[in-house]
Amino acid sequence: METRMQQMRDGRNRENEACEECGILPASAPLATPFVPFQRNNPRTYPAKQGVVRGTLFPGLDLPYMGMVNEGSLSQTHLHELQTLAFALTELGEYLDTHADDRDAFALFRSYAELYQKGREAYEKMHGPLTQRAAAMDDKYRWLKDPWPWEYAANKEEG
Incomplete structure (x- = not known):
């Protein structure tokens, strides 16, 4: 007779067999046990802002x-x-490490990468470089030029 853990490892969790929201992990599983649910191919995703x-x-x-x-x-x-786009790229990149053939995930990864690239370029034009490495691409060194991003947000809210 198979144990419940063997069924879960083999992806045969009858309790939540078609449940994409729970993955393979049953809703009643004790989370103190070190267990990570296996991701299926083409899983649902949250929008980046919610994720x-x-x-x-x-x-x-x-x-x-x-x-x-x-x-x-x-x-x-x-x-x-x-930051939201960078998070989404990291999450999708980790998923693609184990699901390299998932074309939908790769297409989403590419679209987020394109949005991130355009957004970063626009941000750096308005506020200066995001990284010290990006500061090397400017005509002069502006890495320590004020305001810093968190100071800009505070100043904008006050004024």
């Missing part, structure tokens, strides 16, 4: 700790938009 708040782009991996669910959103600054 960055939830901590994952993939609902099947969104396992609330002690019933706590992250809700809300980040403020709509240019820097937060770039």
